[in-house]
Amino acid sequence: MLRRVLRQCYSLHRPTVPRRLYRRFCSSPSETTATTISIDRSTLYNPPEHTHHPTSDSELVKHLKGIIKFRGGPISLGEYMSEVLTNPKAGYYINRDVFGAEGDFITSPEVSQMFGEQMGQPQRINLVELGPGRGTLMADLLRGASKFKNFIESLHVHLVECSPALQKLQHQNLKCVGEENASQDTDVRTARSLFGTPVSWHAMLEQIPSGLPTIIIAHEFFDALPVHQFQKASRGWCEKMVDVAEDSSFRFVLSPQPTPATLYLLKRLKWAAPEEFAELNQIEICPQAMELTQTIVDRISSDGGGALIIDYGMNGVISNSLQAIRKHKFVNLLDNPGSADLSAYVDFASIRHSAEEASGEVCVHGPITQSQFLGSLGINFRVEALLQNCTEEQAETLRTGYWKLVGDGEAPFWEGPDQDVPIGMGTRYQAMAIVNKNHGVPVPFQ
Template sequence: MLGRLLRQASAARRFAESAIPALSRCSLRSYSSSTESQVPNSTFVEHLEDQAATTISIDRSGLYNPPEHSHEPTSDSELVKHLKGIIKFRGGPISVAEYMEEVLTNPKAGYYINRDVFGAEGDFITSPEVSQMFGEMIGVWAMCLWEQMGQPSRVNLVELGPGRGTLMADLLRGASKFKKFTDSLHLHMVECSPTLQNLQHCNLKCTEGDNNGENIEKRTISTIAGTPVSWHATLEQVPSGLPTIIIAHEFFDALPIHQFQRASHGWSEKMIDVAEDSLFRFVLSPRPTPATLYLMKRCKWAVPEEIEKLDQIEVCPKAMDLTHTIAQRISLDGGGALIIDYGLNGVVSDSLQAIRKHKFVNLLDSPGTADLSAYVDFASIRHSVEEASDDVSVHGPITQSQFLGSLGINFRVEALLQNCTDEQAESLRTGYWRLVGEGEAPFWEGPDEEAPIGMGTRYLAMAIVNKKQGVPVPFQ
């Protein structure tokens, strides 16, 4: 019996190998073992016993024919594979907001996570990197607010998305002569990138403090002004209970947005899918998505004429939610927040952009290698504040030029020009123009493509403060 079974099995294998030349022996073994794992052994044995060797037939319907495999290395990055994996797992496209969040802050391959993206050698330059005067003027604003708060002895000074830490370093350096102010501060840097945290630690000239013998964990101290520093992944992790001053410079523009496009049946959310050629592409959702609730809220805040003329709308749920958190924190603890970013004081249509090496590139091209950002909807921030609390007030937006000019940047640049070299003077004039000017600098004598472009009117400033403190400077 056993001998006949073995002979039949051997004959079946020889027949299969000769009848299916396209399958290698390795493939056949793989198929056999997978089949055996699915069919109980007793059934397999009974089936062979009932058939003669000359009448064995092969059922090819269950054979797995794998696609041709190339041993050439794939050109897809780990982030691209990850994004395609999400889309495949979902069985459909992902939102623009999900795409942005993965591209910018994916823990392993996000754009901001493992690199220094700022400055001339990076992909873009921010105002603190342009001139020390920017951070100094933010320090003037924070000190004025601190005085309006009654000069409290302990204050949380929070920066959202601190970049290299340049703004905060210049703020502390400029305010270091005002010891009562700097002694009251505890810095809280809200930053998710380990690489940027290290840069901030370096630029703030941090060291480990001794806590005067207290039996608690040693604190990190910025030696610029002897100020304690802590790092957090989110604003919610910053301890509450103290008056709080929040700085958000070019932070809201990187928050993930949802895009909606007007279609025949109404507004449809734009999504990102993988095309047949394996490239990313935009598609429209055939049905309402969860973000539609935020679109409805945004449309309710706008006048009908503002919506009717648009074919596309961008909404940023995370900006609305973050604004709620800021307003509630200020309502309970006192203090204020300053938001400076490029944007509009109204509904934003189609502003999402990708920047690599100071140039605009395709949004879907090589995700993770370019910065993604969108215009900030300042009107939406105002409505979110008003919705969150009756104890806070919102002021602005005003242009960055108006904001910095009212705080005294004109006097500061004149003072710095009194004692500097010709090279330093040129750098100061260029930086000043970039911060407060509009268009190309009129004094520029170098190559046209390198002419400094003013950000004075493209960037807007808005303040959120506890009503007990009155109207903050320079929004009176």
């Protein structure tokens, strides 16, 4: 049966990569074009509109309203999204484990080994993960890489994570011991993982010491960066803003004049072909993704190494993909901020243009679909090997997990309840590599 599924998913050729891939399987958008995103809500709960009964505002709602009142006007959707997700006291990602039972699925160590071999096996390497979730990917990566003594001894792991709650989970899952600088007056914590590898935590990429070849992994990180939306009006492109209505609820309004994000809009329009936005009345951009890409490229250009970005997105202009998801159900973006995850499609074309403009010392490869990426790394052979020594129950789990990673849409082999049918994300997710020109083309992109 699995072999039939393998043939349906991907022609047999070519170990595996991602982890918390299936975190948003219930919220995957439907078919897309180069210029627009439509969301298939047919199987999801559609919440009612705002309710305006008297309620006590949460601390985050009070904070947001305070910002709007202090400014004397609305805030951008990007600022709203940033506060909702990463506010130090009440942000969605800050004080909780947000990944749940569906969060971490199938992972592998081959990403670092792939880059490590192509960098000429240096004596010391910075291995960086942006937004490492529970630390599951890094734990699996180190476990697999531990077979390569020289490689594992060369690593210094750096986790870029702003959530204290998630830092604690990462510490546990990496089985870290000791805090080498716990008593020092510093924001950087360092411990030792089960494999003896030093692990340090940082609030942002810029805090990581430079001077060593660097491997950067960003899996489902870019999709949570704040986006800005612009809507075409009679006076031109106007940014969509968040304001407080007369009944004290949040509402969307349009900016009366150009905003700081307009500069990034102009840059994005410059990169696009005229036909990509000619018929659009709304455009979504992510300035932070452009800036982060430049930071990544600066590091790779000066120190060597590469970055691997895996996320759900598309290689073109995005119209409107921002969505709020609470317990696998779509909810209103402005309802009960801080209680739902906000995410948007990643504009891989924008990342590519940002990287190429930032430096001539790097090459950008992809995006390719996750199915192509994992196929090139040998996921089919890996699954076949695992099936040789497993129970029927384990085989079913492997088959289902394989489909989720490389399949497209509902699994054709599923015979269980309709509400539990595995949804393949192999074409929803894209993979892109940015590497120093001295290191050649990464294997999956050759």
